[in-house]
Amino acid sequence: MEHAEEALFRPVRAGNAFEETVERLMQAIRLGVVAPGERLPSERELATRLGVSRVTVREAIRSLQENNYVESRRGRYGGTFVNDEIPKSAPGKEFGDIHDALTLRKVLETGAAEAAAGRSLGPAERRGLRARLEEASTASLGEYRRKDSRLHLAIAEATGSASLTAAVADSRMRVNELLDTIPLLEPNLVHSNAQHERIIASILDGDPAGARLAMAEHLDGTASLLRGFLV
Amino acid sequence: MEHAEEALFRPVRAGNAFEETVERLMQAIRLGVVAPGERLPSERELATRLGVSRVTVREAIRSLQENNYVESRRGRYGGTFVNDEIPKSAPGKEFGDIHDALTLRKVLETGAAEAAAGRSLGPAERRGLRARLEEASTASLGEYRRKDSRLHLAIAEATGSASLTAAVADSRMRVNELLDTIPLLEPNLVHSNAQHERIIASILDGDPAGARLAMAEHLDGTASLLRGFLV
């Protein structure tokens, strides 16, 4: 065999520093962690947190400006702000491996739901989850993908594991790119919200098995949709 | 809240190219993907696969030579070979976040076991799993950690998801570093082998729920051991 080697000898870095920085900032915007109208951290702060030089951060931001994701304003209380209308992700992405992305997502997100339900959550965390649920349920079609992602990220965060949260964020970006190529319909959305309620209820009730099951059903919906659309 | 930002604005790259390359090669050796006496891929091949220049690969290998992990021989049929006795990992590692590592591992590995059991495996994959199980069950104390990792990696591979396999490899490295600081005893080993049998049997029988459960119990063993030892 020895084809586990493929996993271990995969490329050390996904791209150059610039590309990866753009990717991260896009993640923050597309997953709704920084909403339209809100401000990104300052260039100096981003440079520190992303472990990258300020020059590189600026180049990445410039690239986002040119693609109408953000606008920058100078002066104190200035900064880089997310535009109200952000471009759709470029279509025709190579669908790498749908099976790969969906398998990883299912493992991570059902695991996160179960783990979150198995923890004793503080009042702030419980409030956070309810707030995200509320946001998602009242979201319009245009902002649904973002609000949905924020809810799922909040669930991952509720596990208390930063690396699990990071993994979920990456996974969602991959799957969202695929989802962006197929239509999002009102009925899906209603159904999705009902499932969200079950998931959050199970987590808040401390019911790991229920949370896992509810999440699994939730994910299976979009998974079969995807497998259907993309052959 | 907005502390999902912590996950998204984490550092873009874990270290410089050299450090990450060393890390990868150590993973391959420590996880037993390249066993003692075996040869690493050639420098040129590693450079291509790791997406890094040959100079960097050589520096990384040099560092491994100086630490007695490998030896290089010139000429055709030469190469870089893994030593029989590889150094123990440096103790006193900062125990970053034990909870974080264990949470992620549980999610990934129970998910992998379940996913593997839910697939129809080819004869080669089934044979591979049985072979790894056999290797682990007959391993001596000294080589147990390696053989054990190979078995778990084989399970991840059986999901057919490369990124899941990569994630499991990373996760195991983190947890193994912690495990290296506490003793490995014969009784643990016997118990562990029995659990391995159950896991593999469930996977080969196509019993996802059973595989998940067996894996969960298996992991809980070392998890509670760790939490106990490391406060």
Place this chain on the structure above:
DNA sequence: CTCCAAAGGTATGTCTGCGAGCCATTGGCC
């Protein structure tokens, strides 16, 4: 015995990315 393919060993010029510093702009505070 000779040849030569494949592996490690070496050298050099280029370019990316970083660090550090300074400038320009802005709006609240005193």
Place this chain on the structure above:
DNA sequence: GGCCAATGGCTCGCAGACATACCTTTGGAG
């Protein structure tokens, strides 16, 4: 009205990493 802190905008020299080319060693094939 003036100050000034915090932000984006800009420049320059250095270190790391890269691509490429060439050299040296080795053992099997012919």
